[in-house]
Structures are given as C-alpha cells and as structure tokens.
Amino acid sequence: MTPLTIQHPSTMVEPGALTRWNPSIKLMSLFVLSVSLLFVWEPVRPAVLWAVLLIVALTVGKVPPKWLVMAHIPFIAFGFGLFLVNVLTRSEDGVWIGAALAGRTLAIGVASILFLTSTAPVELMRSLNQNLKLPASITFAVLAGYQLLLGLPREWQTIRAAQLMRTGGVERSRNGKPKLTFKEAGRLVFTVLIVTLRRSERIATSLESRGFGLKPRTVYRPIRLRVTDVTLGVAVSALSIAYCWPWM
C-alpha cells in the first residue's frame, strides 16, 4: 500500500509577490471579492474577471499551467451542474443566469487557487493571531488540529489494514482487491473519529502542561503589517466592489 499524504498547495508553488502580501489582508480581500460577486447576475463580468485572474495566476502567482488546468476540473463540474439545472428549471432566462452562476464559480475558484498557492497555513494562523488579534488558543489549536489532519490518511490506512487482517477482505472487487463495503467504511470513519478525539484530549493536556494560556505571550518573528499590504488590500476590495456594483 502506498502511503497516502495530504499536501498543501502552497508547498508546490514557488513563492512570489503574492506570498509576501499579508495573509490576513489577503484573506479579507478575497472575502470581499467573493461576496461582491454574489451580486452579479450576468455572465460577462465574471468571465472577464476569470480571464484576468488566470493571467495573474500564470504571471504573478507563478502557478504552473498544468496544475491550474487540473484544479479547474472540480470548478467546471460544479459550474456545469449549476448551468444545466438553471437551463432546465427556468423557462425564460435559464441560460443567462446559469452562465452567470457558472462564471461566478470559475472566478471565485481561480481567486481561491491564488490564495491557497500563496499562503502557507502556519503563516495564515500566525497572522490571524498577531494582526487580527484572534485568540492564540484558537489559532494554535487549529494548527495542532492541522497537524492531526496531516496524519489522518496514515491513520486511515493503519486502521483499514487492521480491519482487513480481521475480516480477511471478504468481498473483492473485479481486479481482486479487497472491497471497502459501506458498513466497513462507516466503522472506519467512526474509529478515526474516536482516535482523533482521544488525541485531542492529549494535545490539550500537553499544551497546558507547557504553560500554554499564560500571559503575557511573546512572539518570535512578528508578522508586520506594512503600508503596501493595506494599500493593496483596500485597492483590491474597492475595485471588486466597484466592478460588481449592480447598477453599473
């Protein structure tokens, strides 16, 4: 069995200018952009925005083209579903609104790719804690949980192997491999859940025993909020609101 691993997109792309943008401000700008896109009900503006974002992703974002194409598969599947159902269920303007929704999915999708490939989870959490003053207990618990998440596929494989040892893989698929039945999958998920719950108590105990939660906290390598970060954030937010303004 080859070991399953989860890799964050940010580890696969060369860091560029977007990586240096403050993660909290970046997240807020992305949020503003996505929410303002919800008010657009025609396909032209999302399509133009999608093309612009693609160019940004390929030049500034340094996202490899092949990777960008692969990442589009779920967005296209999702967008196509939205398009189809609107064409079928709306008698007059189905095509128009369906295309608008599909375009919106693509635009938000590429913007999210840009965010994911340029932001490492640890940096984001540290920035949320230091710049947005989110409680350290939450951000560090999320990071501990993220480490746990990275170990989950391995956990899954171990428990699955134990399960196969006991049952002997009663049902086999066409190519002779043991088949994961619905009942077995349920047990597997439940066991993984219990293992993580047990581990969460252990994490809490070890955090507390190392003095986590004592005050004052000091910070190693503080994340600074520069003027350029804020300027870029305000510019992107203002531009996206102006671009998506309903009666323009």
Added chain:
Amino acid sequence: MTGTFEQTTPKYRNPFDSPWRWQLKDLVLVVVLGVVFGFVYWALVQASNGLAIVMGPAGDLAHHFLHGGWLLVAPLAVAITRKAGSGILAEMLAAAIEFVFLGSPAGPTLLITGLLQGLGSELPFAIGRYKRFGISRYAVSGFLGAFLIFWFSAIRSGWFGQDILLLRLVIHCSSGIILGGILAYFLVRAVQATGVVDNYAIGRYQ
C-alpha cells in the same frame, strides 16, 4: 460505610459545568472536531458531486439529499462540551478548513454558510440552556440548521425563479432532520459509549 459519609458532605458543583466557562480542552476538542469534519465535509462534497453526475439532469438535487451531513459537527460539539458557541465555532472551523486547507470551489463565502448552519443547529440546545439533549431536540436542531442555510443558498444560487423551489425546501429540510439531527443523536450516543469523552461535560451528566 461510605453512604453515610456522602450524605453529610454538601454536594460538590463543578464550576466548569457552566456553559460560559470554557476549558482549554473544550476548545481543543471543538477545534479538532472542526478540523476532522472539515475533511469529512470535503469528502462529502466529492460524494455529492459524484451523485450529481450519476443522477444526470436532476443532479443539482443531489446536494439537497446529502445536505444534512454538513450539519453533523455542531450537535456533536454542543453535546460533548455543552458550551455556548461551541456549535457555531465548530461549523465555522469546519468551513474554514474546507476552504483554506483543502480548497473548496465555494470560496470564502463558506464561512457565512458555516455561521448560519452552526447558529441554526445550536439554537435548540441554547434554548434548553445546554442541559436538555433529547432526540426531538436533535431533530429540531437539524431542521433549523437546514432551514436557515436554505435561504442563503437560495439567494446565492438564484433558486427563487425556479419551478422546483418547494421541492428543494422539502428535500433539504428532511435531510437536515434525518442526517443532521437523528443521525447526530446516535453518533453522540456511540461516541459516549466508547468512553473517550468521559472527561468532558457530557461525562459528568451520566
């Protein structure tokens, strides 16, 4: 022998029984639940997409059948820790994990989704002052979670002009009651039976 001793001492009340007193381990548990369910929800999205392809033209309805599954973590977090806000926090974290770490096509608007789902699911338990956990309360929780999020999704995806709005609402809320309510009740019972959560508020009320 010990019986007479217990009668004379005043009954000890744990200060952490209050829904407003969070312990670090409550917080870590809620966060870890959020993280794990963020992954489960992401897997559920893939399942829902698969089902949508199988169902062909009616594929968009597939999402409604499975929707209750996205409500599971809030009742679980509330029932184990019995803290105010735990359901909302767990749902929002699950949404954040889904988006920030796993890359969901819905983007950051998922955070709003998580907030609404958590709010709807936690409300019935909050009304019971985090002390009542009967099966019907879980069902109401699943219904409210599904009901609140339905209108946000309707605005976002433009369901209002469609001919099947009512059909959507009915499937959506039934799924919420069954998967997000009744299933959550049995999941909590099963988790409690394993004994891993005995050191939390749920274990003190046995």
